[in-house]
Amino acid sequence: MAAALSGPLRPELAQAVSQARVLVVGAGGIGCELLKNLVLTGFSSIYVIDLDTIDVSNLNRQFLFQKKHVGRSKSQVAKESVLQFCPEANIIAYHDSIMNPDYNVEFFRQFTLVMNALDNRAARNHVNRMCLAADIPLIESGTAGYLGQVTVIKKGVTECYECQPKPTQKTFPGCTIRNTPSEPIHCIVWAKYLFNQLFGEEDADQEVSPDRADPEAAWEPAEAEARALASNEDGEIKRVSTKEWAKSTGYDPVKLFTKLFKDDIRYLLTMDKLWRKRKPPVPLDWAEVQKQEQNIPDQQNESSAVLKDQQVLNVRSYADLFSKSVKTLSLHLAEKADGEALIWDKDDPSAMDFVTAAANLRMHVFGMNMKSRFDIKSMAGNIIPAIATTNAVIAGLIVLEGLKILSGKIDQCRTIFLNKQPNPRKKLLVPCALDPPNPNCYVCASKPEVTVKLNTHKVTVLTLQDKILKEKFAMVAPDVQIEDGKGTILISSEEGETEANNHRKLSDFGIRNGTRLQADDFLQDYTLLINVLHSEDLEKDVEFEVVGDTPERIGPKPSEPTSRNISNGSDDGAQPSTSTAPEQEDVVIVDSEDEGTSSNAEDVESRSRKRKLEKGCECAGAKRSRAEQEQDQDDLMIVESEDEGAASSLGEEESRSHKRKLEEKGCECIRAKSMC
Amino acid sequence: MARPGPKEQRYDRQLRLWGDHGQEALESAHVCVINATATGTEILKNLVLPGIGSFTIVDGNQVSGEDVGNNFFLQKSHIGQNRAQSATELLQELNGDVSGNFVEESPEKLLDNDPSFFNRFNLVVATQLPESTLLRLAEVLWNSNIPLLVCRTYGLVGYMRVVIKEHTVVESHPDNMLEDLRLDKPFPELIEHVQDYDLERMDKKDHSHTPWIVIVAKYLTKWFSEKSEQLPKNYKEKEAFKELIRQGILKNDNGTPEDEENFEEAIKNVNTALNRTEIPRGIEELFNDDCCLKLTEQSSSFWILVRALKEFVANEGQGSLPVRGTIPDMMADSNKFIKLQNVYREKAKKDTAAVGSHAAKLLQSLGKAPESVSERELKLFCSNAAFLHVVRCRSLAEEHSPNSCSRDAIISHMDNPDSEIVLYLMLRAVNRFYKQHGRYPGVYNYQVEDDIGKLKSCLTGFLQEHGLSVAVKDDYVHEFCRYGAAEPHAVAAFMGGAAAQEVIKVITGQFFLQYLQFCKYFGVLPLTGLFCSVLLAN
DSSP states (O other), X not given: OTHHHHTXXXXXXXXXXXXXXXXXXXXXXXXXXXXXXXXXXTOOEEEEEOOOBOOGGGTTTOTTOOGGGTTSBHHHHHHHHHHHHOTTOOEEEEOSXXXXXXXXXXXXXXXXXXXXXXXXXXXXXXXXXXXXXXXXOEEEEXXXXXXXXXXXXXXXXXXXXXXXXXXXXXXXXXXXXXXXOOSHHHHHXXXXXXXXXXXXXXOGGGOOSOOTTOGGGOSSHHHHHHHHHHHHHHHHHHHHHHHHHHHHTTSOHHHHHHIIIIIHXXXXXXXXXXXXXXXXXXXXXXXXXXXXXXXXXXXXXXXXXXXXXXXXXXHXXXXXXXXXXXXXXXXXXXHSOTTOXXXXXXXXXXXXXXXXXXXXXXXXXXXXXXXXXXXHHHHHTTOOOOOHXXXXXXXXXXXXXXXXXXXXXXXXXXXEEEOSSOOTTSOSEEEEEOOOOOTTOTXXXXXXXXEEEEOTTTOBHHHIIIIIIIIITOOSSEEEEETTTTOEXXXXXXXXXXXXXTTSBGGGGTOOTTOEXXXXXXXXXXXEEEEEEEOSOOOTTOOEEETTOOOOBOOOOTTSXXXXXXXXXXXXXXXXXXXXXXXXXXXXXXOGGGOOOOSHHHHHHHHHHHHHHTTTXXXXXXXXXXXXXXXXXXXXXXXXXXXXXXXXXXXXXXXXXXXXXXXXXXXXXXXXXXXX | OOOOOHHHXXXXXXXXXXXXXXXXXXXXOEXXXXXXXXXXXXXXXXXXXXXXXXXXXXXXXXXXHHHHHHOTTOOGGGTTSBHHHHHHHHHHTTOTTSEEEEEOSOHHHHHHHOGGGGGGOSEEEEESOOHHHHHHHHHHHHHHTOOEEEEEEETTEEEEEEEOSOEEESBOOOSSOOOOXXXXXXXXXXXXHHHTOOGGGOOHHHHTTSOHHHHXXXXXXXXXHHTOSSOOOSHHHHHHHHHHHHTTSOBOTTSOBOOOHHHHHHHHHHHHHTOOOOXXXXXXXXXXXXXXXXXXXXXXXXXXXXHHHHHHHHTTTXXXXXXXXXXXXXXSOHHHHHHHHHHHHHHHHHHHHHHHHHHHHHHHHTTOOGGGSOHHHHHHHHHTGGGOEEEOOOOHHHHHSGGGSOHHHHHHHTTSTTSTHHHHHHHHHHHHHHHHHSSOTTSSGGGHHHHHHHHHXXXXXXXXXXXXOOOOOHHHHHHHHHHTTOOOHHHHHHHHHXXXXXXXXXXXXXXXXXXXXXXXXXXXXXXXXXXXXXTTTO
16 A cells, blocks of 8 residues: 555655654634545554534545534544544544643644644744744644645744734724724624623623713713723623513513614614714614515525525514514523523524624614624634535645645745745746744744833733733733732642633732743743833723734724625625634634634533533633634735745735735725714 | 525535525536546545535545545445446545446546546546546547646645637635725716705715715816816825815814714715726726637526626727626615615616626527526626636646647746646646556665666656756655655645645636645655746746
8 A cells, every 4th residue: 555655655755654743722613624635645554633513614625524414522532523424534533622731732742743723823932932842843734725834843944823913813802892983893793792782601702782981972082091990880780680681581582683773773862972973873763663564585595594694684674683583582591490501503594583683683773784693603613615626625735734844844845835826927836945943933032022012000910911921922821920029929720720810900919111021831831021111001991912923913804794705705794793702803814613612602601611520620721722623814915925936026025915915905995984 | 585595504604605596506516537546535524514415426446445544435345336426435425416337447438438428417527547548538638628727736736737729717715905986077866966966055964874985976076166177196196085075074063073073974985986987907807808709509607698798888888888887885874875885886887787788698699598697697797797707728638748848937936846737747747657657656675776777777868858948956856756646635635625626616717716736745856835836827
C-alpha cells in the first residue's frame, strides 16, 4: 500500500510521516477532510479533539458524519468513521475543549506537529500560545465560503497567530440595542436578548427595556450619571421582574406584545432628546395589527420551501408568529425542571421563529425594512456559507505544508490564500512567504509587554480580568501581581482567593499612571507585562485601549441582502451579532452550524452544554469557550504578507488586495450608524 | 410559517452561496466520472455531499492494494472486486438524496461499442485517463456538446482542464459591482420623483431624512444649470460638486452647519454614483456575436435573451441596459426610502417586461413556445444584464494538434524556465512515454534511473514535433520520473476539491470558470502555486 507513496515521498520523509504524532484541533469541515488525508498519507498516530456535537447542517460537507450521528460527539464519530474505512489507523479522540487545563504544555510537547481546524479566535489564540510554549510547529487554517487560507507558525521563525493585531469584534452599545436601533442587526440582537430575558438564562448585560440612563438623552453628563445610578437600582428590580412578570401573565402573547411594542416604545418617545435627529419609533397596537390581512404565501413559490423561508411577510403575520412562538416556547419552558432555562439555538424552529418575529416587529416600529427568516437566521446565527470543495482544497494543502515541515523544509512553507475567482494573473491559489516574528508581538516576543490606556478610577478588577486579560489578551486563567515592590496579588487564578477584589476599582489598589502589572497564565506558560496609562478621556463605551492597537471595527454592515450578494464568501449576514461575552467575541466568523456561537445567548448555551458534557466533572470550564470549530474568517482578511522568489510580485499584489478587502470592510463599518 | 425542511437544513450553508435555483440545477444534474481513482472519488465525494442529482462511475478496473492505500472509498475487503461498484457503495452512503450508478466497463470499450452512452450526462469528468482514450472521449463529447472536465493527479502535480464548446453565465457574482443608479441619465420616473422633493422648503427632519440619491440628483440639476453641461468628471470637478452639496446642509441659528448624515453620505458617494451608464464592452461583444445575430431554432434561451436585450437597448432602453432595480441601503426614513426604492423597482419591472416582449416575439418567429423562457429566467437575466459572460474553449484535439498548439504562447512563457507551463510540457512528455512503452516512467524504483533517459527523449520528441524550441531543465525530468505516476492522497484531495468546484460552476451556470489549472507542491523546486490560463484552452 505504501507503494503509492514511495514514489512522491522520499523514503526519509515517508519514515518521518509514519513516526510523527500529530494533533488535529477540531473535527468539523476542515477536520474531517484532514483526518482522512492524514490517514491516507501514512500518518499513524493521530490525536483529534473537538467539544462539539454533530448538527444536520454539518452534513453537506463533514463527510464523516451521517444523519444517524446527529447529536453525537464530532471527534468520536469522526474517529469511528475513519476506522471503518481504515481499520489500521491509530486515532485517539477527545470530546473536550482544547482550552481545558488538562491539555497543558506537557500534553502539547508530545506532538511532532499540531494542526488547527478551528473556527473561533479564542481557541486559535490559545493553541497558538500552547504551541509557542511547547515549541511545536503549528499549521493554522480557515475557510469561509469560497475563501480559504493555510499558514505555518513556528516559534522564533515565523509570525505567530497573534503577531499582527486583529480587529476585535465590535460589540453594540447597550443603548443602541435598547433605545435607538438603526440597523436590522440591532433589532436581531435585541430579539435574542429578549429570548433570554423571557425563556433563557437572564443576564444583566442583555437588558431589553428602555435605558433611561442613556447619556445622550440627558443634557448634563452629571445628570446622566445620576440617572444611571437611579436606573441601575431600578434596573435590578426590572431585570428580575421581566421573566417573573411574563410568568405572572401566563406568557400572554398579547400582553407581551403590548408591553414590548407599544408601552416600551411610548416610554422611549418620552425621551424626546433622542428623537431630535432620528425618526421616532411608532408604537404598534395589537388590535390595530389584527385588522390587517394575513400574508398569503406567494402561490407561485409554493413549490420551494427555501423560497418560502426567503419571503418577507407583513406585520400581521409577524405578530401572529410572535404569538404562536411565545406560546410554544412557554410550553417548552414549562416542561423544564424548575430553574432550568431554554437555550437559544438558531436551529430550533420555535426559537428562530420567535427571533424572526420579534426582530421584524421592532424593525417595523423603528422604520426599517423587515427581513426574511432566512436572512435573520444568517445574521442571528452568524452563519458563514461553507462548502465541501473549499475545505477539501484547504485540507489537502495543510497536509502538503505538513510534509514540508516534516522534511525539515520549513523555509519552503508558505501562507497560501485560496481566492474566489482567479486574480488578474489567473491565479486561484496565491502563496506568500512567511513573515518573521514581530519583535513587538505581545505574545511571542521574548518579554511580552503592552501599554493599556484606561481610567483607573472606573475600571474594576473584574473588568481587568474578564475584558482585558481574558477577552482581549486571550488568557484562560490569569494571575496578576502589581509591581509595587511588594508583589501585591491583585488577581489569583485559585478560586476564592481574590474574589473580594472583583468589584473594587484599580485605583483602590494604588494602581495609577505608570504602574506595571505582571499577568501570568500558568497553563499557557505566558507572562505579559502591562503598563497602565491612566486616562480620563476615553470615548464613551470604551473601557480601555491597547496603545498601538488597531482601532476596533464594526463588522460589515449587515443590512444588505445576504442570500445573493455574496461578495467575498463571507456573506454579510455572517456578521457580528453582538455580545459582550467574554470568551467568544470573535466568533463572528463561525460556521455556525458549528454553532452560531457569537452572542451571549449562545455563550450561555455553550456553557450549559458544556455542563451537560462534563457531568460529574468539576465545572472548570465556566469560562472556557467553544473551542473546536472551523472557520474564522478573520484571518482571511488580516493577513498581509510579503513575498519573495518567483511568485513574488503576484503574492504581493494578492496580499495587498486582501488588505484592500479589509479596508473596504473598514469603510463599510464607518458607514454603520451606531448613534450611541 | 415557513419552516426549513430537512433538505434546507442540510444544504443551508451552500444555499447561501448559489441560491435555491443553483441547488435545483445541481439536484437535477447527472454527472459521469470515469475511473474511481483517488482523484475520481474525491471529486465525487465533493459532489455527493452538496447533493448532485445522480452520478455514474465508469471503471473497468479491479480494486488493487494500491487503491486501498490512497483511496478513502475503497477498503481492503474490496480488493479484487470491481472498482466502480465498490466506490459507488461507499459514496452512496454520504447522501441518501443522491442516486449512484456504476458501469463495470472500461471507457475504451464503451467508446468502441456504444459512444452514445455518454450523451445522457450533463457533464463528464475524466480522471487519470491515458491520452489516446482521453482524445477519443473528448471528441465524442465535443460533438455532442457535453462539457468535459479533465482531471489528473501526477505525483505532486495536479492538472485540470475544462473542455466546453460554449458556457454561458448569467450570474457571474462579480466582486465589485457598482450600483446602477442612472444619475447621469435619469429616467422620467426618477426625474419626476426627484422633483417632488423641495429641499428649500422642507422642515429640518425631512431635510435630514432625504435619501442621498435624491440629494445628488437635485444638485446635479443645479450643477447643470449653474456650472457646466457635463457631469463632473475629474477630481477637481467632483470636489467642486461635493462643495455644492455641502453648501446645501442646513445651518442652525448660529450659522454652523447641522449634522446631516444623509448629506455626508451624498458627498461620500459622489465618486461612485456619477459613473456613466454605458454598455460594458463584454456585453457589446455579445450583441455582435454570431449566436446573437443569427438566431435559429436551436438557439439557447440565453442567446434569445441576449438578442432581446440588444433590441431593448436599441429601442426602449435608448442605448442603456434595463435598470437593475436595486439601491443601496441609506440614511432615510423608511417611507422615503421605500418610495425611492419603488421608483427603481418599477422601472426595472417595466424594462424587464419590455425585454420579455422582445423575447416573446423572437420566440414566436423561431416557432418556440413562449414559456420556453420562464419569468424567473427573464428576471434573473435582466438584473444581471451587465455581467453576462460567455466562455468558449478550444477542443482538446485542437490543443493537441502540432498545427494549433499555441506555440508562441508556450515559447514566450518558457522564457521563465520555471513557468508552470513546463509542467504541462512534462505531462505531455509522460503521455508520450506511455504511448511508446505501455507504462508511465519510474513506477518502480528500480526503473527510475533508466527511465530518465527515455523520458528525456520523449520530451525532446514531443517538443520537436510541435516546433517548440524551448529548454526544459533536467530537474523536471528527474522529478517526473521519481513521481512514478503515483497519486498521493493529499494532492488527489486537493484536486478533488478544485475540480468539484468547477463542476458545480458549470452545472449551476454561476461564477467564472478556471479553464485550466496546474499545481505543483514541493520537492526540488520552490512552490509555484496554482496556475490557470486561457492560453491553451482558447
